[in-house]
Amino acid sequence: MKARVHVMLKSGVLDPQGEAVRHALGSMGFDGVEAVRQGKVIELDLAETDADKAKATVTEMCEKLLANTVIESYSVELA
Amino acid sequence: MHAAVIVFPGSNCDRDLAVAFERAGARVSMVWHKNTDLPQGVDVVGVPGGFSYGDYLRCGAIAANSPICRSVIAHADKGGYVLGVCNGFQILTETGILPGALLRNAGLKYVCKPVGLKVATSDSAFTQGYAAGSTITVPIAHHDGNYYADAATLERLAAEDRIAFTYTENPNGSARDIAGILSENRRVLGMMPHPERMAEPLQGGTDGAALFTGVMGALERA
Numbered sequence: 001m002k003a004r005v006h007v008m009l010k011s012g013v014l015d016p017q018g019e020a021v022r023h024a025l026g027s028m029g030f031d032g033v034e035a036v037r038q039g040k041v042i043e044l045d046l047a048e049t050d051a052d053k054a055k056a057t058v059t060e061m062c063e064k065l066l067a068n069t070v071i072e073s074y075s076v077e078l079a
Numbered sequence: 080m081h082a083a084v085i086v087f088p089g090s091n092c093d094r095d096l097a098v099a100f101e102r103a104g105a106r107v108s109m110v111w112h113k114n115t116d117l118p119q120g121v122d123v124v125g126v127p128g129g130f131s132y133g134d135y136l137r138c139g140a141i142a143a144n145s146p147i148c149r150s151v152i153a154h155a156d157k158g159g160y161v162l163g164v165c166n167g168f169q170i171l172t173e174t175g176i177l178p179g180a181l182l183r184n185a186g187l188k189y190v191c192k193p194v195g196l197k198v199a200t201s202d203s204a205f206t207q208g209y210a211a212g213s214t215i216t217v218p219i220a221h222h223d224g225n226y227y228a229d230a231a232t233l234e235r236l237a238a239e240d241r242i243a244f245t246y247t248e249n250p251n252g253s254a255r256d257i258a259g260i261l262s263e264n265r266r267v268l269g270m271m272p273h274p275e276r277m278a279e280p281l282q283g284g285t286d287g288a289a290l291f292t293g294v295m296g297a298l299e300r301a
Contacts (some may be wrong), residue, residue, distance in 0.1 A: 009182075013227060014252070016183050065144055068137055068173065070180045071227055 001046045003058045004077040007067045008039035042066055051078050080105045080298050084125040085151065085167075087112045087142050092128035092164060092275060099275035100125060103291035112145045122298050123160040124151050126167030128220070129272060130233030138181065138223045148174055160204060160294055161267040165221055166271035168259070177260060177269045178236070179228030184221070184263030185252025185265060191220040193284075196258055200240045203265040204297030208289030214247055215286035217272040220259075224271040226253035226260075236260055243268055 009015045015037050022036040044061075048054040058076045067074040081103040084097045097107045097247070100123070108118045112131075117124065131142035142148065148170070155161050155176050163171040171177045184190060193216050198209040209215065233254055236242050244259040251271075259270025274287025 014182070014185065014225075016185050016187050016225075016252070020187055039283075065136070065140060068140065068180055070172070070178075071182065 001048055001051065001054050002079045003044040003046055003054060004079065005044070005058060005062060005066055006039060006075045006077070007042065007062075007072050007073075008037060009071055010073050043066050053072040054078055080116070080123070080295050081121050082107045082123045083117050083121040084108070084112045084127060085110050085112060085147055086127070087129065087131035087145065089131045089133055090127045090129035090166070092166075092253065092273065093125075095273075096125045096127045096162075096164065097274040098296075099291045101277040102279060102288070103295045104140075105291075105295060112142065112146060112147050115146045115150060117147070117150045117154060121159070123162065123294055126151065126161065126163040126170050128165030129166060129169065131166055133222075137173070139171075140175040142166075142170045143173035155262065155267050158266060159300070162205065162290075162294070163267070163269040164273055164275065165219075165224075165252060165271055166170055168188040168271055169223065171267065171269040174289060176267055177262060178232050179226055179254075181221075181223050181271070182225040182227050182252075183223050184250070186224050186250075189220075189222040190250050191218070191223070192250075193218045193277075194250055194258075194272060196244045197247055199242045199245050200261075202240060203243060203259060203261050203268065204294045205261075205268045205290050206243055206293065207297070208293035209278070210230060216284055216285050217274055217277045219250060219272045221251070222240070224251045224253065226255075226271075228254060231290075232290055239263070241265070244270055244272065 018036040082100040277287035
C-alpha cells in the first residue's frame, strides 16, 4: 500500500522560501499571486495492507520524524 | 571533568568543540552517533555544528532520532550539562530537549560572519563567566538559524530568564533576536553562534572561551 504525506509550515509561521517564490513570480509578470507556501511531499511504499493500520503507523511516523509539529502540519493520504 | 562530543556523519565542528573543551581543562571523548551509550561518568555533552545526515528532511531531524541521542536525552533528563552549537542547537530542538525550532533564515541566505551577541543572562554554568548585558563577538555560519517558538513559549523563555544570548543586529529573523536559549534547569544551552571558533587568540578572539571555562568551573565546584 502507498502512502503520501504532505508536510506544510503551519499558517502563521513565516515561509521565507514561499515569499521568495512569490516575488519571483511577480517579477516574471505573473500578477495577482497573493501568497505562496512551499511544503514537501513524502511518498512511502508500505508492506501493510490494512488501511487503518497503515494510517495509524504513518501518523506516528509524522509525529516522530516526518514533520516537526512545532512548526509544521501534515496530512496523510493512502492509495 | 569529562566531556563527550557527539560525531554524526556530516558533523564538521566536532574537533573544534573538542579542542575548546580541552583548553578549558576537560578530558574529551569523541562519541560516534551509532553508539547507544555515552562513556561512563560524562559530565557534559557537546553536540557540534555541521550538517548531520546532510540536513536531509529537516536540519537535525535525523540526528535527533539517532541511537546516541537517546542517551543524550537521558543525560539531560538526569540533570547533566549539554551544549548544542549551530546544528547541535537544531538537533536539541528536534529532540524536544529545548523548545522551539530553527527556520530558514529570513533573508534566505547562508550567513557566515562574526556577530555581536548580548549576554542576556549570566545565571547559568555556561554564561556565568560573562557580565549580564555585556556584548561579545562570536561567528555565526548557518542557513537555518531563524529561531521560532509560539508566543506563549517566547513569553515563558523571557519570564524564566532562559534567553542566554541575543543578537545585537538580528542576522536571520530570529524571534526576539534570540541566538541561544537555556533549558528549564539551565543546564542545557543551545545556540546558533560558534563559541568554539572564538576560543583562542589564533582564531581572532577569545570571547567564546569563558563559556567553556564557565561550565568546567561549575563542574569543579559540584
